[in-house]
Amino acid sequence: MKNFLKFHLFPWILYLIGALIFTWPVALNLGQKVISTRSGDVWQHLWNQWWMPYSLLELHTHPFHTPLIFYPDGVNLYFHALHPLTGYLGMPLQGLFGLAASFVLVQFLQLTFAAYGCYLVARYLTGYYAPALVAGIIYAFCPLQAELLNLGQLELTSIEWLPFFVLFFLRTMREDKQLWLNRVLSALFLLALSFTTWYYTLYALIFSGLYLLWAAIGTWREWRKIWPNLLKRYAGFFLIWLLLAGPLLFLTIRDQARGGTQASQSLFTVIYNSADLSGFFRPGASAIWGIFGSQGSPEVRGQFLGFAVLILAGLGLVVCWKETRLWLYIGLIFFLLALGPVFHFTFDPDWSQANGKAEEGIPLLGQLLYAIPLGNIIRVPLRYTLVVMLALAVCSAYGIGWLSQRKWGKSNFRMQQAAPLQETEDIRRGSFRTAQFSLIVPLIAGLVVFLEFLPVPRTLADTTIPQFYYQIQDEGRLNDFALLELPDAASPKAMYYQTVHHHPINLGYISRKPASYLYLENIGVGRTLFNLQELPRRDIVDWPNMPNVPVALAAAGFRYLVIHPRYYSPPDWKFMSDRLLEIFGKTAPYYQDSELVVYRIPSLTNATPDAAKIIPILGDGWSGRIINDGNVTRSIAKDALLALTNPYNQNLATSLTVRVQSIQQPRNLRVMLGNRELLSQKILPDQSEINLKLDLPPGQTRLNFVAEGADGKNPSLVFGVFTINGQ
DSSP: OHHHIIIIIHHHHHHHHHHHHHTTTGGGGTTTEEEOOSSSHHHHHHHHHHHHHHHHHTSOSOTTEESSSSTTTOEEOTTSOOOHHHHHHTHHHHHHHOHHHHHHHHHHHHHHHHHHHHHHHHHHHHOOSHHHHHHHHHHHTSHHHHHHHHHTOTTTSOTTHHHHHHHHHHHHHHOOTTHHHHHHHHHHHHHHHHTTOHHHHHHHHHHHHHHHHHHHHHTGGGHHHHHHHHHHHHHHHHHHHHHHHHHHHHHHHHHHHTTOBOOOOOHHHHHHTSOOGGGGGOOOSOTTGGGGTOOOOTTOOSOOOOHHHHHHHHHHHHHTHHHHHHHHHHHHHHHHHHTOSBOOSSOOTTOOTTTOOTTOSOBOHHHHHHHSTTGGGOOOGGGGHHHHHHHHHHHHHHHHHHHHHHHTTOTTOOOOTTOOOHHHHHHHTTOHHHHHHHHHHHHHHHHHHHHHHOOSOOOEEEOOOOHHHHHTTTSSOTTSOEEEEEOGGGHHHHHHHHHHHOOOBSOOOOSSOBSSOOOBTTTTBOHHHHSGGGOOOSOSBOOOOGGGHHHHHHHTTEEEEEEOGGGSOHHHHHHHHHHHHHHHTTOOOSEEOSSOEEEEOOOSTTOOOOGGGOEEEEOTTBOOOEEETTEEEEEESSEEEEEEEEOSSSOEEEEEEEEEEESSSOEEEEEEETTEEEEEEEEOSSOEEEEEEEEEOSEEEEEEEEETTOOSSSOOEEEOOBEEEEO
């Protein structure tokens, strides 16, 4: 029990206190505020935390597809930063304390267990207690983690599983006792990484491959005897992981192969998000460097290694070279990977894809990684710095241990693999001076490192949700209606607000957007209709007239139009206000506060059918608009599609009239409804008029206009403005 208190409980308490200080003052605002971010990522990740238990307990489905965003299509979440394991593990906290509070509590636990995991690795390798405690501080409270907290990316702040994987992987490869247990635990912690983020899964696999290569090279003289055993141990844990993670890995790769997600990244994006050499030595805002004027800026991106850490790790490399050279090798490889495809000494936030300056430089190892299959989906190489910090933490533990020993005056000290806890033995023998140095040196080192990494007090964001969303919480079931939220910039907040009202929304803010979304097949309306600022201008289908917009929205399943004014510039908001006046007249908003302006869309259930409300949409085959003396026309080469949507729940008798002119020679025009011919008429070079009488059923009707004998390359028929009337 005494050993448990010292070697486990005390580190937990120490690191939890560190987590509270590192995120200060969010602990004082538990349940009310979260760490503010430069982007909308924190609101996205709050949604993630809510979605995991909601999909399981309410929808009884897997979490990798959601119908609640990007309405009506929904979206696959295989390439989204979903962190399902974090969401499931956080369910008890969410049930007890609510979403916002549980989100912060999860961050505290991530920091605590990340530090504890690294402490276990360092203690296993060095045999030292206090220096291993400092190693945990170096890894968990590093500037990269501080930056990830500032970004609100909960799956990336889940750095705790990586050191646990490293610990049991090393035991698998180096020890004979409990081999199968270590194999299984290695696979399970790698699986935990896979169900948190594929980024850190890749880091773990690269680490394991580098270790295997190192071990093979180091034993090449006895390769016949040692290599089969190495490969057998490696294959043991790897196959267990592959068996467990294989289904998710397969579905993720399949989603990319089918083009359902825009997962691949441009070379510019990857280079822009790579580390620069000077950034490793450029401190940001911290309790120490803030005194000297250092502060956060676009150039400070969390890759600072820490001068105290570099000194301690350098000392460890010098005095314990045999034990630390593996970590130097691993650290250097990940250092190169963090630099990305091209070497840059400094980072320029103003780089752009247009000027091409980012791509100029010395090609690096990341260039090869980008070129391999699926290698171009890794967007932020800078985060490879995490493994660099782990390597530095281990080397620093060796350095601190040696420094503590030197204070005892033992000149013949030589660290051994998994050595006994020497400082504990000296304390037990009553050497007070020895005990002092064994504790004071790590204490000073840990305090200096923590203060060098400690950011200035965090900026917090309010998690209050507008009352409107609570009002509609119990209105209808999940699929009864959707919310049209505008503009796109409001997507992260709209997702967070959905955690209260639970109804589908048109927007979405995810890591990799779907290749296409918001094309409503049932009414033939594309995304442009719903961005009210970009409604199409007058065309051969004279749509939309502004008062008809509510009909289209109702037909699409929307019950509320929710506008977020603060996401518009003043000129844009003036334009939107004028457009809302055109659409809804002088009708007062259904709801309005400092955050929202909400209009309720009139239902079509009891509305009188009106042909003027039919929604016409041009499909494929039409040329661009041709404007001549104020008249609008479009041509077709071979055939073209016109979709007509009846928004009502009953058939609607309609007539469709349009003037058509053939080019150069008379040509027969056929109008097809599926395989059924509705009209066949000869069109002359002089204008002809066609008239169709239609009985439109509810939903969409697709008409195909076919020019017989046309070559499909050159314009054959020119159409004027379609007129739609009731019969």
